[in-house]
Amino acid sequence: MRILAVLIVACAGLASAEKRLKLADLPAAVQSTVRQELKGGEIKSISKETEKGVTQFEVESMLNGKHRDFNIDTKGTLVTLEEEISLDAIPAAAKDALLKKVAGGKLGTVEVVTKSGGATSYEASYVSKGGKKHEFAVTAAGAPVKN
Numbered sequence: 001m002r003i004l005a006v007l008i009v010a011c012a013g014l015a016s017a018e019k020r021l022k023l024a025d026l027p028a029a030v031q032s033t034v035r036q037e038l039k040g041g042e043i044k045s046i047s048k049e050t051e052k053g054v055t056q057f058e059v060e061s062m063l064n065g066k067h068r069d070f071n072i073d074t075k076g077t078l079v080t081l082e083e084e085i086s087l088d089a090i091p092a093a094a095k096d097a098l099l100k101k102v103a104g105g106k107l108g109t110v111e112v113v114t115k116s117g118g119a120t121s122y123e124a125s126y127v128s129k130g131g132k133k134h135e136f137a138v139t140a141a142g143a144p145v146k147n
Contacts, residue, residue, distance in 0.1 A: 021046040021057070029076025030057055037070050037078060039063055067109065081114045082123070090140075094122040097142035102126045105134075113137065121145045 023031055023043065034043075034057075041063030048057055056071045056079055066084040073079055087095055087110050098110070101124070108125035123137040123145075137145035 021048060026057060027074060027076070030072050030074065033072045033076045033078055034059055037072075037081070039068075041068055067111070077116065079116050082111045083114075085110055085112045085122075087124075090122045091142075093142035094138050094140050097138045097144075098122065098124045098136065101136045104129045 023034060023046065026034065026046070034046075037059070038061060041061040044060040044062060046057060046059050048055065050056075055074050057074075058069065058071050060067070060069045062068065067082070068084065069082045071079040087098070087107070090098075090110065090112065098107075105126045105128040108127065111123045113121045113123050121137045121139055123135060125133065125135050127133055139145060
């Protein structure tokens with residue numbers, strides 16, 4: 001019984017660590033960038049994450065019925081922008097490489113990903129023939145992107 005109580009308390013602590021944020025919870029510089037990047041879209045969620053020692057705010061939004069997500073650092077600088085796009089709208093080499101990777105699986109969302117340095121890639125989510133979910137990113141030339 002004591003172990004069960006400890007597990008319940010531990011799980012409750014994990015749930016609170018995943019708390020969703022509101023725009024008003026963000027630093028002023030981050031709020032300003034979020035407003036600029038929304039472009040009239042609707043915020044679906046905001047979360048705070050730390051990767052490789054760098055804290056960022058991830059904003060998931062919808063614009064004109066398409067996903068538009070972005071990461072902003074604590075100073076308000078746009079780090080990454082991911083915009084849902086149709087498969088036919090990406091470069092032919094990127095499209096061919098993504099379709100080859102999916103190979104009989106089910107293609108999900110396709111996104112154009114732009115990093116703050118200007119690097120652009122194309123990312124697709126898909127379900128393999130075996131039923132596993134995956135993501136794969138390529139350059140405009142179709143070369144795999146290393147994370």
